[in-house]
Amino acid sequence: xxxxxxxxxxxxxxxxxxxxxxxxxxxxxxxxxxxxxxxxxxxxxxxxxxxxxxxxxxxxxxxxxxxxxxxxxxxxxxxxxxxxxxxxxxxxxxxxxxxxxxxxxxxxxxxxxxxxxxxxxxxxxxxxxxxxxxxxxxxxxxxxxxxxxxxxxxxxxxxxxxxxxxxxxxxxxxxxxxxxxxxxxxxxxxxxxxxxxxxxxxxxxxxxxxxxxxxxxxxxxxxxxxxxxxxxxxxxxxxxxxxxxxxxxxxxxxxxxxxxxxxxxxxxxxxxxxxxxxxxxxxxxxxxxxxxxxxxxxxxxxxxxxxxxxxxxxxxxxxxxxxxxxxxxx
Amino acid sequence: xxxxxxxxxxxxxxxxxxxxxxxxxxxxxxxxxxxxxxxxxxxxxxxxxxxxxxxxxxxxxxxxxxxxxxxxxxxxxxxxxxxxxxxxxxxxxxx
Numbered sequence: 001x002x003x004x005x006x007x008x009x010x011x012x013x014x015x016x017x018x019x020x021x022x023x024x025x026x027x028x029x030x031x032x033x034x035x036x037x038x039x040x041x042x043x044x045x046x047x048x049x050x051x052x053x054x055x056x057x058x059x060x061x062x063x064x065x066x067x068x069x070x071x072x073x074x075x076x077x078x079x080x081x082x083x084x085x086x087x088x089x090x091x092x093x094x095x096x097x098x099x100x101x102x103x104x105x106x107x108x109x110x111x112x113x114x115x116x117x118x119x120x121x122x123x124x125x126x127x128x129x130x131x132x133x134x135x136x137x138x139x140x141x142x143x144x145x146x147x148x149x150x151x152x153x154x155x156x157x158x159x160x161x162x163x164x165x166x167x168x169x170x171x172x173x174x175x176x177x178x179x180x181x182x183x184x185x186x187x188x189x190x191x192x193x194x195x196x197x198x199x200x201x202x203x204x205x206x207x208x209x210x211x212x213x214x215x216x217x218x219x220x221x222x223x224x225x226x227x228x229x230x231x232x233x234x235x236x237x238x239x240x241x242x243x244x245x246x247x248x249x250x251x252x253x254x255x256x257x258x259x260x261x262x263x264x265x266x267x268x269x270x271x272x273x274x275x276x277x278x279x280x281x282x283x284x285x286x287x288x289x290x291x292x293x294x295x296x297x298x299x300x301x302x303x304x305x306x307x308x309x310x311x312x313x314x315x316x317x318x319x320x321x322x323x324x325x326x327x328x329x330x
Numbered sequence: 331x332x333x334x335x336x337x338x339x340x341x342x343x344x345x346x347x348x349x350x351x352x353x354x355x356x357x358x359x360x361x362x363x364x365x366x367x368x369x370x371x372x373x374x375x376x377x378x379x380x381x382x383x384x385x386x387x388x389x390x391x392x393x394x395x396x397x398x399x400x401x402x403x404x405x406x407x408x409x410x411x412x413x414x415x416x417x418x419x420x421x422x423x424x425x
Binding site (some may be wrong): 037039040041086093096097100101103108165166169173312315316318319 | 372
């Protein structure tokens with residue numbers, strides 16, 4: 001979900017009988033619930049797919065710091081500011097856990113960073129939207145982190161050990177993120193008319209993009225079928241989206257806010273809400289690089305990388321000098 | 331793009347007094363001192379530890395998964411190493 005539309009390299013899911021013995025043994029381990037560890041044999045497609053998925057997920061955590069970083073200096077109170085700082089620092093941490101999981105698959109963090117910076121790798125579409133008011137900090141925590149949790153909780157059971165362990169750490173911290181967002185929304189929704197209006201406006205703008213976070217329907221996708229067979233994707237996009245809507249609508253009602261969807265209706269038969277699909281044309285346009293903030297996000301990441309070059313190089317030079325001095329002294 | 335990649339370090343954390351250090355993940359740092367500082371920020375933001383070890387990943391020797399059979403085989407036929415191998419009559423009491 002932070003990894004949308006990850007294309008697999010497989011042509012379709014092979015049955016056990018179609019597999020070579022090594023691949024079959026691998027698939028049987030996955031079916032039995034075994035974890036795959038870095039030095040174990042794995043099909044090339046599994047490795048490549050995971051690098052793309054974990055890389056995209058890591059990039060989303062890193063780029064995801066930008067919309068919220070925008071409000072650190074303008075938080076309404078010192079306490080809110082300290083909390084937001086801690087949250088943004090967590091996102092950096094999540095990025096690092098994930099890069100370190102990806103690195104166990106034979107790619108370096110710097111290679112992944114380079115692929116993000118030159119546009120070869122993507123991050124979640126959601127972070128290409130602007131955060132215009134303080135209420136957006138509430139909406140991002142409540143909806144965006146809420147949607148992320150939907151996807152990340154099942155990924156704690158994913159077949160690749162380092163990825164699953166990173167997810168366990170991330171999920172522990174995500175719940176703080178969602179609650180801090182909902183807390184902002186509660187305060188705004190109980191505030192003045194102007195504040196309540198801001199809260200409603202934030203929900204209006206973030207509802208559709210949050211639904212898009214799960215990616216388009218993948219019921220018939222061979223890519224998804226392969227990822228699910230490998231247990232690197234645990235649920236279909238529609239399944240998670242439905243779960244998210246069912247969980248979020250009552251929360252919006254509690255806040256006294258209106259979900260911006262006139263087709264939203266409880267469906268007793270299926271035990272869930274009927275709702276409108278988000279604007280998928282907009283989604284594909286954002287993925288093509290035409291999101292409202294895409295240029296700014298990429299510029300900010302490139303600038304941070306370029307401006308930090310002297311620090312990275314200086315630290316290495318210092319470490320080399322210290323090492324040489326130590327050798328000379330021995 | 332700098333080619334000056336920081337080396338990779340494996341991080342081990344003692345969760346509480348009396349426990350052994352446990353592997354929690356890895357990170358990049360130019361030297362040991364910075365590896366510990368980065369580990370504090372990355373892995374102990376919520377008081378997850380009382381002590382940190384950092385070791386360069388390249389310095390770790392590991393058994394390989396292919397060894398699984400041969401490396402652990404000798405333990406297979408020595409079930410008598412477990413106390414449950416022996417039947418002690420009930421009247422002897424706890425042992």
